Amino acid sequence: MLAAIARVCDSQTFILGPEVEALEREIAALTGAADAVGCASGTEALWLALLAAGVKPGDLVITTAFSFFASASSIVRAGATPIFVDVDPGTLNLDPAQVARRRQSIGGKHVRAILPVHLYGQCADMDAFDSLAKEYEVAIVEDAAQAIGAEWSGKPAGSLGVNAAFSFYPTKNLSAYGDAGIVTTMRPEMAEHMRRLRNHGSPRRYYHDEFGWNGRIDAIQAAVLRVKLPYIADWNEKRRQHSATYDRLLTEAGLTSGPGFTPVRLLARSPQAKHVFHQYVIRAHRRDELRQFLAERKIGSEIYYPLPLHLQPVFADLGLKAGDLPVAEQAAQEVLALPMFPELTESEIRLVVATIADFYTGGVAGV
Numbered sequence: 001m002l003a004a005i006a007r008v009c010d011s012q013t014f015i016l017g018p019e020v021e022a023l024e025r026e027i028a029a030l031t032g033a034a035d036a037v038g039c040a041s042g043t044e045a046l047w048l049a050l051l052a053a054g055v056k057p058g059d060l061v062i063t064t065a066f067s068f069f070a071s072a073s074s075i076v077r078a079g080a081t082p083i084f085v086d087v088d089p090g091t092l093n094l095d096p097a098q099v100a101r102r103r104q105s106i107g108g109k110h111v112r113a114i115l116p117v118h119l120y121g122q123c124a125d126m127d128a129f130d131s132l133a134k135e136y137e138v139a140i141v142e143d144a145a146q147a148i149g150a151e152w153s154g155k156p157a158g159s160l161g162v163n164a165a166f167s168f169y170p171t172k173n174l175s176a177y178g179d180a181g182i183v184t185t186m187r188p189e190m191a192e193h194m195r196r197l198r199n200h201g202s203p204r205r206y207y208h209d210e211f212g213w214n215g216r217i218d219a220i221q222a223a224v225l226r227v228k229l230p231y232i233a234d235w236n237e238k239r240r241q242h243s244a245t246y247d248r249l250l251t252e253a254g255l256t257s258g259p260g261f262t263p264v265r266l267l268a269r270s271p272q273a274k275h276v277f278h279q280y281v282i283r284a285h286r287r288d289e290l291r292q293f294l295a296e297r298k299i300g301s302e303i304y305y306p307l308p309l310h311l312q313p314v315f316a317d318l319g320l321k322a323g324d325l326p327v328a329e330q331a332a333q334e335v336l337a338l339p340m341f342p343e344l345t346e347s348e349i350r351l352v353v354a355t356i357a358d359f360y361t362g363g364v365a366g367v
């Protein structure tokens with residue numbers, strides 16, 4: 001890693017340049033996309049992807065209510081309005097049937113794009129979204145921030161819509177040493193547009209055809225990512241193995257079933273999806289108490305996400321209220337992400353599961 005960073009220092013090309021171009025080629029190859037455009041973050045990638053897909057002020061973009069804030073804020077930054085739709089109760093990914101219903105109820109005229117999120121590293125139902133895109137003549141922009149290396153029916157995330165946004169935030173499966181992101185695209189002309197947009201809308205220095213921003217990526221981040229890239233398939237495979245171990249041990253401990261009461265529910269896995277387990281998430285009874293119990297025993301966990309997007313104060317003017325998107329709201333009360341990283345060991349997973357079992361069998365308050 002240090003050698004790669006030194007290479008950039010020696011070159012004195014700190015922003016864009018050959019390291020970024022090489023990363024763009026390598027990510028395009030990995031995802032099967034026509035091209036890729038490196039940028040400052042996953043949030044920036046979403047904004048570039050939406051603009052290049054033709055989203056304009058006054059447009060509507062349909063997205064999930066259960067995601068990170070940037071899935072929706074990028075729509076607002078593009079001048080459009082997010083239309084929040086509920087999620088599938090099994091996978092917690094955007095539900096295509098609800099999207100169809102919602103589009104019908106709003107008339108569909110100004111809907112320019114649908115933005116499904118591959119939540120926790122599992123692709124949303126891209127067959128269904130592909131049909132909706134054709135039927136409605138709208139663009140599909142993938143939020144693949146959590147899903148590098150994931151697949152749907154053998155096709156990689158990043159080549160399933162028109163454009164896809166990836167994040168290289170330091171906790172992601174493929175992570176930089178700071179903020180970084182990339183957009184993959186199936187349309188070479190959109191790549192050229194995004195290269196201009198990430199650099200002040202400037203086709204050549206000090207000439208500006210449209211409004212752009214400084215959304216560029218540092219060469220040091222690209223160099224770090226290129227060192228890690230050859231390992232990503234192996235790291236993702238290890239995450240899949242850990243998830244299978246969690247599934248097995250939680251089930252064997254009797255936590256996923258019970259007469260009338262189930263302490264822990266596993267999320268559904270779509271048979272078409274090759275999951276990369278950015279997060280391993282369970283739905284837990286008395287989730288907040290369980291989280292506290294784990295923390296006291298020095299086991300980290302996190303809640304992705306405690307408040308659905310439609311109930312965020314900043315989106316109050318959209319007029320949605322508690323009860324409107326019940327599946328997302330229920331999930332926000334129950335989800336808990338357990339430790340997940342490639343280097344996790346089976347004995348560590350056993351400890352996590354044993355501690356969860358302890359909690360439900362009376363370790364503190366009993367059931």
Ligand SMILES: Cc1ncc(COP(=O)(O)O)c(C=O)c1O
Nearest residue numbers: 041042043068070071145167169
């Ligand atoms: C689903 C989702 N979308 C967008 C983003 C934004 O990425 P970044 O933090 O790199 O801006 C993230 C990551 O934080 C994310 O998880």
